Amino acid sequence: MKLFYYCYGRAHSSVIAGSIHLNRLPSDRIPSIKEILAIAEFDRSDSEDFGKPNFLGVDELGNDVFIIGFGGEAVLGLQTVCFLLERLVDPNEWKFYNSLNSIGWLTKMGGFISKKLKIPYIGRYLAALGIQQSYYNLVELVNAVKEKER
Amino acid sequence: MKEVYHCYGGAHASPTAAAIHLGILPVNRRPTFAELLQVPRFDSIRGWEHGKLFLAGVDNDGNEVYTMGRRNSTKLVTKLIRDFTRLCGGNPEDYYFVNCVQLFNPFMVTGGYSSRALGWVRLGRPIVTFGTMLSFPILVQIVQRTVKEVQTINTVNTANKE
Numbered sequence: 578m579k580l581f582y583y584c585y586g587r588a589h590s591s592v593i594a595g596s597i598h599l600n601r602l603p604s605d606r607i608p609s610i611k612e613i614l615a616i617a618e619f620d621r622s623d624s625e626d627f628g629k630p631n632f633l634g635v636d637e638l639g640n641d642v643f644i645i646g647f648g649g650e651a652v653l654g655l656q657t658v659c660f661l662l663e664r665l666v667d668p669n670e671w672k673f674y675n676s677l678n679s680i681g682w683l684t685k686m687g688g689f690i691s692k693k694l695k696i697p698y699i700g701r702y703l704a705a706l707g708i709q710q711s712y713y714n715l716v717e718l719v720n721a722v723k724e725k726e727r
Numbered sequence: 728m729k730e731v732y733h734c735y736g737g738a739h740a741s742p743t744a745a746a747i748h749l750g751i752l753p754v755n756r757r758p759t760f761a762e763l764l765q766v767p768r769f770d771s772i773r774g775w776e777h778g779k780l781f782l783a784g785v786d787n788d789g790n791e792v793y794t795m796g797r798r799n800s801t802k803l804v805t806k807l808i809r810d811f812t813r814l815c816g817g818n819p820e821d822y823y824f825v826n827c828v829q830l831f832n833p834f835m836v837t838g839g840y841s842s843r844a845l846g847w848v849r850l851g852r853p854i855v856t857f858g859t860m861l862s863f864p865i866l867v868q869i870v871q872r873t874v875k876e877v878q879t880i881n882t883v884n885t886a887n888k889e
Contacts, residue, residue, distance in 0.1 A: 579814075627802065627803050627806070628802070628803040628804070628806035628807040628810065629806055629810055630810055630811070630814065647803065648800065648803055650798065650800045650803055653777055653778050653797075653798055653800060653803070653804065654778075654800075654803060654804075654807055656775065656776075656777060656778040656779065657777075657778030657779075657797075657804050657807045657808065658778075658807055658811055660778055660779035660780065661780070661807070661808055661811050661812065661815075662811065662815070664780070665811075665812065665815040665817060666815050
């Protein structure tokens with residue numbers, strides 16, 4: 578099974594969701610800002626990386642966990658991928674989960690400041706703060722995903 | 728080689744270009760209204776089929792010719808197709824993407840939008856067909872350039888293999 582967490586730019590929410598999934602972040606408490614900023618992929622990719630899947634790791638059930646950003650065109654991106662997978666492989670083995678709905682405005686604003694306005698020092702911190710605020714939403718998403726794949 | 732002609736909706740410019748490529752439409756003169764309307768998939772793709780590769784046929788050199796709609800996200804869609812082909816074990820360099828929208832053509836935009844997005848076929852279809860006739864020489868140039876480039880790529884590839 579291949580699991581994809583997708584969001585806008587695969588820089589914040591999908592990275593955190595994937596890290597929770599792979600137990601790199603705790604799922605029973607809110608991590609500190611330092612812990613969030615220490616994740617290698619956090620706030621790294623920019624608009625050049627839209628549509629490039631990034632392999633995060635293999636979880637305890639043997640599923641490959643990927644993250645991907647579709648930009649503002651999530652529906653078009655998913656359509657493209659589904660049509661392509663239908664032709665090439667069994668599409669039921671590839672699952673896509675939206676992590677963008679699990680985060681609030683603070684992370685989105687932090688991402689905007691960091692990526693669009695190119696002030697990463699402020700934006701990264703704000704994004705991490707926003708992740709802390711909506712952390713349990715992401716945990717809930719990951720738990721639902723894991724429950725489904727069991 | 729898979730040659731993918733893509734435009735905004737995959738409904739007008741790219742099927743016409745693929746038809747030129749496959750010899751369905753004449754190269755030396757503008758096609759008539761009726762000829763254009765007989766082009767396969769002309770003015771028939773809807774929004775939920777954007778991003779899908781439609782096989783138009785195989786040309787004389789053995790290349791597969793596809794048409795595709797990609798809205799305004801050329802980069803996103805081409806990257807997705809290349810990267811997911813690689814993830815599935817295919818060769819991403821097999822695809823050759825050709826953009827069919829090179830000049831702003833108000834007839835194709837307004838006609839295509841009213842026919843496809845709004846569903847006003849009776850109003851939009853004549854307008855967009857007229858626009859395609861205007862853009863026809865440009866499409867012929869695009870196709871001729873593509874055929875040449877793909878031939879060079881193919882010869883380089885076969886030379887590398889040997």
